Amino acid sequence: MATPLADICLKIDDNSTETRSAVEFFGTKRANDPSQLAARLGDQFIKQNRRLADVLGVALGLEYDGRNVQLRVTSSNQVGAVPLVSPVTARNDFGLLVKPRFAWDGIGPMLSRMGWRVAPAPLKLPLLKRSERQVPRWVLASMILTRVAALLETLDRRFELVDDVRPAPRGTVQWGRYATEHLSRAQFLSVPCRFPDLRDDHLLLGAIRHTLQLQLQALEGQRGHGAFILRLIEWAQQLLQRVGRVPIHIPSSSSFALWQQRPLRSDAFLDGLQAIEWTVDERMLAGLSDLEGVPWRMPMDQFFESWVETVGGMAARATGGMIRSARQRQTTHAIQWQHGSSRTQQSLMPDLWLEWPGTTLVIDAKYKAHWDRFELEHVREEHRHDLHQVLAYAALASTPRVIACLAYPCPADEWSSLRARGRHLRQAEIFVANRRLSLVLMAMPMSADAEDVAGPLAALIRDHLAAA
Numbered sequence: 001m002a003t004p005l006a007d008i009c010l011k012i013d014d015n016s017t018e019t020r021s022a023v024e025f026f027g028t029k030r031a032n033d034p035s036q037l038a039a040r041l042g043d044q045f046i047k048q049n050r051r052l053a054d055v056l057g058v059a060l061g062l063e064y065d066g067r068n069v070q071l072r073v074t075s076s077n078q079v080g081a082v083p084l085v086s087p088v089t090a091r092n093d094f095g096l097l098v099k100p101r102f103a104w105d106g107i108g109p110m111l112s113r114m115g116w117r118v119a120p121a122p123l124k125l126p127l128l129k130r131s132e133r134q135v136p137r138w139v140l141a142s143m144i145l146t147r148v149a150a151l152l153e154t155l156d157r158r159f160e161l162v163d164d165v166r167p168a169p170r171g172t173v174q175w176g177r178y179a180t181e182h183l184s185r186a187q188f189l190s191v192p193c194r195f196p197d198l199r200d201d202h203l204l205l206g207a208i209r210h211t212l213q214l215q216l217q218a219l220e221g222q223r224g225h226g227a228f229i230l231r232l233i234e235w236a237q238q239l240l241q242r243v244g245r246v247p248i249h250i251p252s253s254s255s256f257a258l259w260q261q262r263p264l265r266s267d268a269f270l271d272g273l274q275a276i277e278w279t280v281d282e283r284m285l286a287g288l289s290d291l292e293g294v295p296w297r298m299p300m301d302q303f304f305e306s307w308v309e310t311v312g313g314m315a316a317r318a319t320g321g322m323i324r325s326a327r328q329r330q331t332t333h334a335i336q337w338q339h340g341s342s343r344t345q346q347s348l349m350p351d352l353w354l355e356w357p358g359t360t361l362v363i364d365a366k367y368k369a370h371w372d373r374f375e376l377e378h379v380r381e382e383h384r385h386d387l388h389q390v391l392a393y394a395a396l397a398s399t400p401r402v403i404a405c406l407a408y409p410c411p412a413d414e415w416s417s418l419r420a421r422g423r424h425l426r427q428a429e430i431f432v433a434n435r436r437l438s439l440v441l442m443a444m445p446m447s448a449d450a451e452d453v454a455g456p457l458a459a460l461i462r463d464h465l466a467a468a
Contacts, residue, residue, distance in 0.1 A: 106447020
């Protein structure tokens with residue numbers, strides 16, 4: 001007999017490994033052989049949920065130490081929440097939550113400062129049925145606003161039958177009304193007509209307005225989370241201005257069905273409709289209510305790369321440099337194989353490329369917990385690969401002086417301590433023929449103000465430019 005606990009959500013930080021008693025998780029204590037039943041259920045659980053766990057880059061496994069069966073969960077750079085199938089009920093009664101190892105109160109301002117280039121994205125998976133109250137409400141609001149903004153870009157105008165009084169006949173003239181209401185009053189140039197006119201979809205715009213107003217109300221209660229909430233509120237207000245003063249429309253299920261049957265509907269259009277439906281149905285992101293939760297995902301490696309791009313852009317502007325990013329596919333360098341090869345690497349793409357006359361700075365962002373952990377053997381091995389990669393990128397530069405930089409994340413309080421001790425940047429020099437290569441390891445705080453982080457990088461750049 002298996003009776004799972006009420007709390008059947010697996011919770012783990014990104015880039016970590018945790019174990020949990022399979023007997024407790026599957027509720028097999030009352031069985032004749034709890035461990036054997038837990039092992040059997042665990043094996044079935046892993047097989048049933050392998051694809052769902054893969055969505056978040058999570059590996060599930062079983063361990064047995066001779067006494068207890070442990071469910072092992074290993075996470076990667078993905079954070080998010082997905083439903084999991086119960087081996088007891090065969091329904092999506094379990095959940096998996098991967099949290100950022102850096103607190104949400106720091107990630108929120110960073111997302112805002114990056115202009116929401118990277119943000120949590122909803123997943124087309126069954127809804128979660130369990131609550132996990134560690135994800136703030138603004139996360140859902142950011143997802144909704146992103147989708148609504150994309151929906152507004154895709155809206156097209158359509159023909160609607162319009163009743164209007166015109167100075168000249170158009171379409172079908174309503175002669176009866178003309179004779180009784182206008183001709184009798186000598187209003188000869190007031191002709192009531194019915195005709196097709198190309199207009200905006202006022203019902204859909206009304207539903208968008210309703211959605212935005214509900215999101216604004218939710219965000220107003222989140223002001224205590226920080227100034228970045230004000231930017232979200234401002235964004236929602238800008239979207240409301242684009243919608244205009246159309247009447248609010250609360251769509252029914254038939255309205256959604258009609259909109260979804262439109263020809264030439266795009267993914268952005270359908271995603272926007274889903275965001276409206278979530279808001280109207282008051283569905284919240286997994287972790288905020290006892291209602292069904294929306295599965296979601298955010299790649300933290302892309303998040304960190306975007307943060308480094310934001311900081312690097314500020315440093316480039318402060319020093320008069322030109323900046324290119326991999327996100328915009330501006331740093332791609334093709335590899336020309338003599339006989340062609342479809343199974344090996346086809347190009348090199350540094351995350352960030354900054355350039356000044358005579359000097360190039362190449363930055364490779366690594367979302368790894370390496371900073372001040374180089375004494376660990378596996379960290380040293382991974383770091384060796386990172387060094388080889390950024391040095392390969394540096395070889396692409398044609399300037400006499402090249403700076404190759406590896407950026408690693410660290411907590412904001414740790415960065416403040418490192419900066420006070422002058423250890424937030426580590427430098428080395430390599431001389432190759434007539435070129436001078438500088439190697440820099442840079443700690444990047446997760447939550448500090450972008451200008452504060454860009455300052456030391458800009459100072460480093462000025463020192464190298466002065467020495468060039």
